[in-house]
Amino acid sequence: MRSIEIADKVYDDMEIGKKYTVTDMMKSLPAFVEIEDLTQSYANGIVKRLKDGGRVTRTEIKGRPYFEKVVEE
Numbered sequence: 001m002r003s004i005e006i007a008d009k010v011y012d013d014m015e016i017g018k019k020y021t022v023t024d025m026m027k028s029l030p031a032f033v034e035i036e037d038l039t040q041s042y043a044n045g046i047v048k049r050l051k052d053g054g055r056v057t058r059t060e061i062k063g064r065p066y067f068e069k070v071v072e073e
Helices: 003-013 022-028 040-052
Strands: 054-059 064-069
Touching: 003 040, 022 040, 022 064, 040 054, 040 064
Parallel strands: none
Antiparallel strands: 054 064
């Protein structure tokens, strides 16, 4: 599966109003869980793609990055 498709699935799996770390996403979102050899750097790349596309926002809390789904209109 291509990273664009995975990014779309990750976005669909995210809950509105919930903040996630990349590690949280890797453990809880089906789009990531079903990837056998998932690495932190690959997951970071997918989340970066979503952030750069304006589909998630990034905030830092006590130095840790959190990502939140942006509701598309």
